[in-house]
Amino acid sequence: MxxxxxxxxxxxxxxxxxxxxxxxxxxxxxxxxxLAYLYIVFTGAQAIQLMQVQGQAQINLNDLVFxxxxxxxxxxxxxxxxxxxxRLFAEEKKLRTFEFLMTSPISLNEIVAGKFMSVFLVxxxxxxxxxxxxxxxxLFSDFEWYPVLTGYLGLTLLGxxxxxxxxxxxxxTENQIVAAFVSFGLLLLLWLxxxxxxxxxxxxxxxxxSYLSFMEHYDHLVRGLIDTKDLAYFCSALVLMLFLAHRVxxxxxxx
Amino acid sequence: xxxVQQITKRYGQHTAIDRVTxxxxxxxxxxxxxxxxxxxxxxxxxxxxxxxxxxxxARVAGFDCADQALEVKRRIGYLPETPPxxxxxxxxxxxxxxxxxxxxxxxxxxxxxxxxxERLGLGPVLHRVIGNLSRGYxxxxxxxxxxxxxxxxxILDEPTVGLDPKQIIEIRELIKSxxxxxxxxxxxxxxxxxxxxCQRVVxxxxxxxxxxxxxxxxxxxxxxxxxxxxxLKRAPAEAETRMRQVPGVQHVYANGPTxxxxxxxxxxxxxxxxxxxxxxxxxxxxxxxxxxxxxxxDVFLQLTRHExxxxxxTVSANESTAATAAGNAESAI
Numbered sequence: 001m002x003x004x005x006x007x008x009x010x011x012x013x014x015x016x017x018x019x020x021x022x023x024x025x026x027x028x029x030x031x032x033x034x035l036a037y038l039y040i041v042f043t044g045a046q047a048i049q050l051m052q053v054q055g056q057a058q059i060n061l062n063d064l065v066f067x068x069x070x071x072x073x074x075x076x077x078x079x080x081x082x083x084x085x086x087r088l089f090a091e092e093k094k095l096r097t098f099e100f101l102m103t104s105p106i107s108l109n110e111i112v113a114g115k116f117m118s119v120f121l122v123x124x125x126x127x128x129x130x131x132x133x134x135x136x137x138x139l140f141s142d143f144e145w146y147p148v149l150t151g152y153l154g155l156t157l158l159g160x161x162x163x164x165x166x167x168x169x170x171x172x173t174e175n176q177i178v179a180a181f182v183s184f185g186l187l188l189l190l191w192l193x194x195x196x197x198x199x200x201x202x203x204x205x206x207x208x209x210s211y212l213s214f215m216e217h218y219d220h221l222v223r224g225l226i227d228t229k230d231l232a233y234f235c236s237a238l239v240l241m242l243f244l245a246h247r248v249x250x251x252x253x254x255x
Numbered sequence: 256x257x258x259v260q261q262i263t264k265r266y267g268q269h270t271a272i273d274r275v276t277x278x279x280x281x282x283x284x285x286x287x288x289x290x291x292x293x294x295x296x297x298x299x300x301x302x303x304x305x306x307x308x309x310x311x312x313a314r315v316a317g318f319d320c321a322d323q324a325l326e327v328k329r330r331i332g333y334l335p336e337t338p339p340x341x342x343x344x345x346x347x348x349x350x351x352x353x354x355x356x357x358x359x360x361x362x363x364x365x366x367x368x369x370x371x372x373e374r375l376g377l378g379p380v381l382h383r384v385i386g387n388l389s390r391g392y393x394x395x396x397x398x399x400x401x402x403x404x405x406x407x408x409x410i411l412d413e414p415t416v417g418l419d420p421k422q423i424i425e426i427r428e429l430i431k432s433x434x435x436x437x438x439x440x441x442x443x444x445x446x447x448x449x450x451x452x453c454q455r456v457v458x459x460x461x462x463x464x465x466x467x468x469x470x471x472x473x474x475x476x477x478x479x480x481x482x483x484x485x486x487l488k489r490a491p492a493e494a495e496t497r498m499r500q501v502p503g504v505q506h507v508y509a510n511g512p513t514x515x516x517x518x519x520x521x522x523x524x525x526x527x528x529x530x531x532x533x534x535x536x537x538x539x540x541x542x543x544x545x546x547x548x549x550x551x552x553d554v555f556l557q558l559t560r561h562e563x564x565x566x567x568x569t570v571s572a573n574e575s576t577a578a579t580a581a582g583n584a585e586s587a588i
Contacts, residue, residue, distance in 0.1 A: 006355035010341070010348075017343045100339030100400070103303040104356040105328040253306040 003106040007114025008121070011088075015122055020083065025126050028080045035072045036133045039065045061143035066134070070151040070222040073130075077155075077162055078191070082183035084122060085166025086176040088115045089249060093174035102253060112246050116167055123159045127152070147224035154221030157234040161214060162187060164241035171248040190214055256281045256408055256438040257302065262311035264297050271297040272462040274311070279455075281407075282435045286449035287442040289459035295442040296336060298459070299410050302440070303333045315408055329357070332406040336413050338397025342386030346377055346396055349385060350403060357404040371399040374429070390417045398426070402433075409433065411441040415448060427452050482547040483518050483527055488540025490514040497537075501529045514540075517547075 015021045043064040050057035092098040101111060134148050162183075169183035170176075190213055197210030210216055214237070217230035257279040264271045272294035279285045287295050301308045302315060304324035313320040315327045341349055347368070354364040372378055375395045380388055385396060394417060401409060414430070415423045430452045433439055443449055449456050450470040458466040458473075466473055487494060498507045498516070503524040508517040520526045527544060534541040 003356050003358070006352055009355075010344070010352045013348065014341065014343050095342065096335065096337040097339040097341060099300070099305055099335050100333070103305050103328055103331070103333050104353075105325055105358070106356055107325065 002110075003104075004110045004114045004117070007106075007111060008118045011115060011118030012121065015084075015118070020087070021122055024080050024083050025122075025129075028076060028126050029129055031076050032069075032073055032130050033133070035076075036065070036069055039068050040137070061137065061141055062147050065137070066143070066148050066151060067222055069133075070155065073155060074158065074218065077159055078184070078187050081123065081159065081162040082166045082169070082180045082187070084119050085163055085183060086170055086179040088119065088167055089171040089245075090174050090176045090179045093252075094176075098252075108246055108250055112167070112242055112249065116164065116242060119163050119167070120160060123163060124156070127155060127159065144224075147222070150224050150226055151222045153226070154218045157221070157231070157238075158214060158218050161234055161237050161241070164238050164245070165190075168241050168245040168248065171245045171252075256283075256316055257440065258314045259298070259302070260312050260314075262298070262301060262308040262313055264294075264301060264306075265309045270462055272301075272459075275459070275462075275464055276311075277457050277464060277467060279438050279440060281438055283455065284430065284434045284439040284441070284453045286453035286456045287440055287459060288444065288446065288449050288456055289442075290444055293459045294462040295459060296412055297462075299333070299412050299440070299442060302327075303331055303410055304328050330407050332401035332404065332409045334397050334401040334409075334411045334414055336416070338393045339400065340385045340393055340396055343384065345382050345384050346372075346388075347381050349396065350399060353400045353403055359404060367403055367405070371402050374402075375399045376425075391419060391422045394418055394422075394426075398429070407437060409437050409439045409441075411439065413442055413444075415443070415445070423448075481520050481522060481524065481526075483520075483530065484515065484543070484545055484547055485518065485530065485534070485541065486513075486515045486543040487534060488514060488542055490516075490539055491537075494537075494539060497533060498530060501526055501533060503529075515543075 043059060043061065046064070047057045047059045050059075089098070092101060102108075131152075134143075134145075137143070138145075165186050166179070166183040169186060170179040172182060173179050192213075193209050194213035194215035197206050197208075197213060200206030200209060211233070214233070217233045220227055220230050259275060259277050261274045261276050263273055263275075275294070275298060277285075287298065289295050300306050301313050302320055304320050304327045307321040316330045318326040318330070320327050341352075344352065350368050350371070351364065354360075354367060359367055372381060375398055377392070377395060377399060380392055385393060388396070394414070398411075398414065401411065411430070415426050418426060427448065430439060430441065434454070441448075441453070454469060456466075456468065456470050456473060457464055495507050495509055495516070498504060498518060503520045503526050504518055505521065506517075506519040508519075509515075510517060518526065518530060527546065531541060531544055534544075
């Protein structure tokens with residue numbers, strides 16, 4: 001068992017003995033399930049209307065259910081994931097275990113990687129459970145799996161990005177509430193960059209700003225487009241956030 | 256084993272420690288004594304590789320604490336002021352985690368755990384959540400953590416704080432038993448602790464080392480005169496004058512009308528025999544006679560109160576402070 005494994009195992013243990021994961025997971029699944037239910041019922045109502053008017057109905061579940069659902073989950077993730085990440089470093093500092101961790105014979109890379117991987121696994125578990133929605137739906141209807149799967153890839157990457165931002169926020173403070181708010185703020189800022197970008201239109205500045213936001217990259221994946229440009233965006237943003245978190249934690253030793 | 260040369264740590268304008276130099280031999284127990292805020296924790300944090308010094312070098316087992324921090328961390332067991340325990344884990348989960356972070360696995364890990372659990376009496380709480388344990392148990396879990404991988408160097412920041420007297424004695428016994436096989440630095444502001452467990456004491460105040468020696472010599476060096484206390488049952492009025500005539504005696508003070516006296520003589524002279532003979536031949540009823548040595552407490556208070564006399568060279572600094580301290584002590588009497 002390498003030190004990274006040890007940290008992942010310990011962090012997972014800490015998550016699952018505290019109520020946080022259960023509460024966050026339950027709320028996340030409840031809201032996602034409710035959203036899916038609403039979109040499905042809404043689509044069904046549309047289908048019935050079309051049947052009455054035209055006598056037949058061609059309903060595209062991919063467009064009407066999954067794309068809407070994937071767009072909405074973004075917001076649910078923005079609210080729930082900072083609650084998962086806020087404790088990662090802030091709690092260590094508050095409870096004075098930070099010094100212990102930093103004087104253990106492991107590198108800071110391993111600490112940051114271990115912490116990120118643990119919360120990422122928790123997130124994957126939560127996301128995995130939402131897989132029941134398309135699975136159940138596939139029993140009763142036909143839809144294309146490909147855009148659903150790319151949508152899940154998008155969600156995975158988006159979640160990883162949100163978690164890395166949360167990790168950075170947690171490294172900045174020893175107060176968990178502050179950490180959560182800082183990550184809300186940063187994520188909303190990243191979100192709103194898309195709006196600013198489209199306001200500036202097709203200028204270079206507009207394009208650059210739009211590129212910095214996760215919105216268009218995520219939308220491509222939800223629409224079933226896998227573009228290396230988007231994958232590169234998520235990977236580089238993730239690495240940048242983890243690197244910044246690493247620097248912040250390291251600089252704490254000098255204070 | 257530990258070699259600290261002229262380390263200085265500054266936080267902005269504030270200098271936390273200033274040109275601190277000391278060393279610890281293999282198997283030695285060294286007490287780091289000083290009032291709160293003197294720089295004990297800062298020095299320990301530098302030694303453990305937690306943070307680098309602004310100037311100077313610190314080496315543990317030949318490795319530089321700043322450049323080869325990983326090697327240093329492998330050889331150190333560190334107990335910070337607050338035991339670094341995860342409240343939500345049980346004692347055995349916690350120790351397992353600590354062991355794995357330090358590269359212990361399988362049977363090596365379980366035997367190391369079993370030994371420390373036995374040694375620190377953690378058996379009854381092994382499967383309990385640390386958050387529910389008493390302060391004393393948490394402190395012991397913290398110590399088990401520091402000892403787990405049998406490091407050659409142990410750094411303990413106030414290891415007996417918050418323990419009850421029985422536990423304090425147990426922990427001190429434990430630390431004493433570590434001497435010989437481990438090099439230990441322990442910080443404390445409790446003086447009897449330093450005398451009880453340590454071979455050497457470093458007194459630090461205002462970020463500087465003001466004295467370094469064995470507990471006995473430290474008090475001896477600060478005495479500039481020998482003092483004896485004696486109690487006479489039937490002291491006549493002229494007893495004070497008669498005693499003053501004994502060769503070597505400088506002062507005689509009567510402590511109230513009870514017949515107890517304080518006799519001061521030149522350093523290095525032993526006048527106990529003469530004073531005793533005088534009292535016995537005159538049938539003054541000698542019931543008590545003892546030499547008074549300065550307790551470490553006095554030394555500590557004197558040294559930490561007078562820092563201004565410290566010069567750059569540590570050795571002469573020690574002596575000059577000692578001299579001023581002693582001088583002030585004299586004028587105070």
